[in-house]
Amino acid sequence: MIPANTAKEEAIMTMISGMFALLLLGLVYTQVLNYETYFTQSQRNFIRVLPIDGPRGRIFDRNGRILVNNRISFDVSCVYQEIGPKDAFIKTVSGILGVPARQIIKALNRASESSLSAPVVICEDIDSKKAIALEELESDLQGLMVENRSKRDYILADSGAHIFGYLGEINEEELERLKDYGYRMRSLIGRSGVEKYFNNYLTGIDGGEQIEVDSKGRRVNVLGLKEPVAGKDIWLTVDTRLQLLADKLLANKTGAIRVMDVHDGALLAMASRPSYDPNIFIDPDGGGERLRLLRSPSKPLVNRALGGLYPPGSIFKIVVACAGLETKRISRSTRFVCPGRFSLGSAVFHCWKELGHGSQDIVEAIKNSCNVFFYNTGRALGVDTIESYAVKLGFGRPAGIELQEESAGLVPGRLWKMIALKDAWYEGETVNYAIGQGYLLVTPIQIIRMTAAVANGGRLVRPYIVKRIGAVDVSGMRFQDTGISQETLRIVREGMKRSVQDDSGTGRRARVEGLSIGAKTGTAQNPKGAPHAWFTGFAPWDDPKIAIVIIIEHGGKGGIGPADMAHQIFAEVKDAGLV
Amino acid sequence: MIYQKMLLRDFDKTLMAVALLLFALGLVFLMSATSVRGQEMNFGYITKQIVSFAIAIIVMLAVMNVDYQRLIDASWVIYSVNILMLILLMFIGRARLGAQRWFALGTFAVQPSEFIKVTFVLALASYISGRRYALNRLENLIGPFFIFSAPFVLVILQPDLGTASLLAPTLFIMLYAGGANLKHLLSIGGAGIACMPVFWHFLRDYQRQRLLVFMNPNTDPLGAGYTIIQSKIAVGSGGLFGKGWLAGTQNQLNFLPERHTDFIFSVVGEEWGFVGGALLVLLYFVLIRRIFRIARLTSDTAGKLIAVGIGTYLAFQVVINIGMTIGLMPVVGIPLVFISYGGSSLVATFMAVGLVLNVAMRRSTF
Structure with missing residues (x-):
């Protein structure tokens, strides 16, 4: 019954067995040898x-x-x-x-x-x-x-x-x-x-x-x-009311306003203009606006209070006054006559008041911001002393605020000029230095620090803006003593008070009913156009609590625009019960 | 007369048992393949598959009832009817997935290309056994090639590469078993492969794409390559023992397309692992061996060739189907016999089994 020749069927079956064996090998390869790979892939497939x-x-x-x-x-x-x-x-x-x-x-x-x-x-x-x-x-x-x-x-x-x-x-x-x-x-x-x-x-x-x-x-x-x-x-540490006011006052201007606690350096307001809306940076359609901000020549992204560098102008007279009194080159009773001009060799330096202030003591000179008085004082002090007092009062280095976008500013001196300009220091430059002109560059935060030191009895505070992170208080007060005597500071404060209180004072427009204020204005010449207008002050005069600084780029006289703004800020400060 | 003792003596119980076991396992796999995590079980597919099975058993019994010699005698009619259906399909067929493969018959769709495999084997066996002259002369191979060409061209036109890829090896192996010269067959096969570039022109875009993707599935990971990548991940992630029934993430979370039809082995591989997959392959192997055992034991040429032809196409179908789920074979779209969802395939497969059983029962009657 068994057919004679089954060799062909067996050959075919062998071939088919081979195919099945290959299939099994394929399964071993996929399921056993590559299990890990495929298992991971299957997990990745369905777990997200x-x-x-x-x-x-x-x-x-x-x-x-x-x-x-x-x-x-x-x-x-x-x-x-x-x-x-x-x-x-x-x-x-x-x-x-x-x-x-x-x-x-x-x-x-x-x-x-x-x-x-x-x-x-x-x-x-x-x-x-x-x-x-x-x-x-x-x-x-x-x-x-x-x-x-x-x-x-x-x-x-x-x-x-x-x-x-x-x-x-x-x-x-x-x-x-x-x-x-x-x-x-x-x-x-x-x-x-x-x-x-x-x-x-x-x-x-x-x-x-x-x-x-x-x-x-x-x-x-x-x-x-x-x-x-x-x-x-x-x-x-910011007070929103003051912040909003400061921003409102600066609207359409270029400049900065700072309000600070004179004792611990807490910043109550820090406005800088031009500004920008930070919401733009997270707005998906804000691309064009972002580009405009980054490229704008007015640099709206720069915080002018920290990064802006300006000549201080007459504000600097506070430093020179301190230096003069401390080194006893002048005293409370020293008087210089201001004829409206000051000659040094063949050069003539002018007072801002053409007809002159007449005979002035230090308090009157601060009140009137008399250039001639400070030309004399500066010449008596010399460049090295002015430089060292500028450094004592915090200029030439960052004020140390946590937001590290600060500029150091520039306090010039003989050594600096030798290195930077390869030239000797001239006496005419000392005279200019004394009224805050020349190479000197400061930031608004340095000015407010100086004002606070004058107000608080000679301590340079570290400005700060973050009071608390989560539950941790980080406001820890830090300051340096400037070593300037209380008597000197009292005299400078006296001059600053008269500047507001007297009807002829340069800062009189800042006056606020029921609040004693000390202030100094500045009008800083600069090569780029109209002078920058400065104002710095503190209040109350007898127990200082708050200091402010205002700078308006190309704002003209510090005694006009900025002093008006200061008036509003002091009024708000008083209204808010901060003094 | 059908259940006479004599006939029953040579009824291959093993073959029948393996076929039924494969179908039963298929229902278990199908249940998993048609369920979706987080949704209620849908028994629609299972019910339909069981109805198809009932029809398949009736068809199988009917095929077994008639002496296969009578079927050989009628093979030309059967073959011609099937060919006619394929031609008709080109005009009135129902298009699914871009191919015309179905006739609508009430709620069932009949797929003539599933049946052509059986009728082709029958016709070829009849032709070879009816001619006394030897096939070892080259010119005598022309007839068989005509019998092959008609269905081959028709299924390619559908286009149904899967069926075509089964017809070709079946032809060659049946010719070889029928006495054709191996050298002749190899030369013809070689010539056919050499003609592939010409053949390429006749392929549809999606078929070309599938072949390209077979070479490198990552060329189109979201399109044509998606199925093969996901299927390999499914089978591979099953590991040695699988993730468990209804626990395959690839399957249950719908990452596998066509998982209840052509790609059902991916479900088996993922949920039952290598052990389950290998066992299934082994069962198929036992089935094929049984069929070839019958071929060996049959002295009648027609009967022998029927068993060889059916054994060959079933073997190729299993190897190609499982091979494509693990990237060993290109994706050609053929069901896994006994297991994939689909009535035509089930009926045709049991018809083929019935035919082989028929041969086994009657081979010693003369």
């Missing part, structure tokens, strides 16, 4: 981690009023693979959002290139009414998602912008360096001001939700949740 933003810490003023907050922003995104008919999708979404179809098509094109089922943002920060309208349609509009994100909100807009600073998306280099600290693509990082220098405290720790998704990226299950941790809140 959705980051949850850890909100940045908020920023409050000294009275607990919120200045920088986080609000919920609604972002619309889509998963390309899930979208049904594209035309209908584009039409509906563009209709509700009120954005041109072209923008949505662009986003869809981006989405089609993205990896499997990763959501791509179509439109950021839409208003809540549109978000609700879209959320209601979410079940009909396949592939559409409305996500909540925490967004920074600068409540005062362009007021206080230089204090808060702004945020920017992390760049590649920073990401490389900081990715171990929880930063990821599109993370925001402080770019200036408190946002930058306190970034590590403000930054929250992102949490995440581990979810199981199906092939279309739809959530099936929640596998785990890591709660985000909010960043630490920061309390500033």
Whole structure:
């Protein structure tokens, strides 16, 4: 019965056995040898981690009023693979959002290139009414998602912008360096001001939700949740009322205003103009405005109170007065006659009052800001003494505020001139130095520090703006003693009081009913145009608490514009019960 | 007369048992492949598959009832009807997934290309056994090539590369078993492969794409390559013992397209692991061996060739199907016999099994 020749069937069966053996080898290769690889890939397929933003810490003023907050922003995104008919999708979404179809098509094109089922943002920060309208349609509009994100909100807009600073998306280099600290693509990082220098405290720790998704990226299950941790809140020394007033006074001008506690250096207001709205830097449509800010010749991003360098003009006479009295080159009763001019060899130096002030003592000279008195004093002191007193009163180095955008300024001297200009110091330059002109450059924060030292009995305080981080008080007072005698300071304060109190004083326009004020004005010549107008002062005179400084670039006489502004600020300070 | 003692003596119980076991396992896999995590179980597919199975058993019994010699005699009619259906399909067929493969028949769709494999084997066996002259002369191979060309061209036109890829090896192996010269066959096969570039021109874009993707799935990870990548991930992530029934994430979360039809082995691999997959392969191997055992034990040329032809196309179908889920073979779109969801495939496969059993029962009657 058995057929004679079965060799062919056996050959065929051998070949088929070989095929099956190959198949088994393939299974071994896939399932046993490469198990790890494929298992990891399958996990990656269905487990997705959705980051949850850890909100940045908020920023409050000294009275607990919120200045920088986080609000919920609604972002619309889509998963390309899930979208049904594209035309209908584009039409509906563009209709509700009120954005041109072209923008949505662009986003869809981006989405089609993205990896499997990763959501791509179509439109950021839409208003809540549109978000609700879209959320209601979410079940009909396949592939559409409305996500909540925490967004920074600068409540005062362009007021206080230089204090808060702004945020920017992390760049590649920073990401490389900081990715171990929880930063990821599109993370925001402080770019200036408190946002930058306190970034590590403000930054929250992102949490995440581990979810199981199906092939279309739809959530099936929640596998785990890591709660985000909010960043630490920061309390500033700023008084919002004063800050808003300062910004209002500077509107349409270029300049800066500082208000500071004379005893501990707490800054109550720090305004700088031109300013910017930090919200622009997190606005998805703010690109053009950002570029304008960065390129603007008026440098709105510069905090003029810290970074702006100006000749101090007559304000500097306070330093020269202190030096003269301390070195006993002059005394309370020393008098110089001012004929309106001062000759040194063939050179003639003028007083700002052409007809002269007549005979002046130190108090009258400060009150009238008499140049001739200080020409004489300066000449008697010499460049080295002026230089050393300028340094004593804090010039030529940063004031030490936490926001490290400070300039050091420039206190010239013989050595500096030799090195920088390779030239000897001339006596004519000493005479100019005495009235705050020449090479000398200062920042407004240095001036207010000097004024505070005169007011508080000779201590140079370290200005600061952050009072509390989370629950920790960081306002720890730090100061240096200038070593200037109380008698000297009393005489200088006397002159500053007379400058406001007397009807002929240069700072009389700052006068406030019921508040004694000491002040000094300045009109700094500069090569770029009209003189810069300065004002610095303190109050109350008998128990100083508050110091202010105002500079208006090319603002003319310090005794007019800035003194008027000072009047309003002192009135507000009094009204707020700060003195 | 069908269940006479004599006939039952040579009824291959093992073959029948393995076939039924494969179908039963298939239902278990199918249940997993048609469920979606987080959704209620949908028994629609299972019910339909069981109805198809009932039809398949009736068809199988009917095929077994008639002496296969009568079927050989009628093979030309059967073959012609099937060819006619394929031609008709070009005009009135229902298009699915870009291909015209189905006739609508109430709620069922009949796929003539599933049956052509059986009827082709029958026609070829009939032709070879009916001619006494030897196949070892080259000119005598012309007839068989005509029998092959008609269905081959028709399924390619559908286009159904899968069926075409089964017809070719079946032809060669049946010719070889029927006595054709191996050198002749190899030269013809070589010539056919040499003609591939010409053949390439006749392929549809998506078919070309599939072949390119077979070479490198990452060329189009979201399009044509997606299925093969996801399938490899599924099978590979099953590991040695699998993730457990209904626990495959690739499967249950819908990452696998066509997972209840052509790619059902991905589900098996993911949920039952290497152990389950290898066991399944082994079961198929036992089935094929049984069929070839019958071929060996049959002295009648027609009967022998029927067993060889059916054994060959089933073996190739299993190897190609499982091979494509792990990237060993290009994705050509053929179901896994006994297991994939689909009535035509199930009925045609049991019909083929019935035919082989028929040969086994009657081979010693003369």
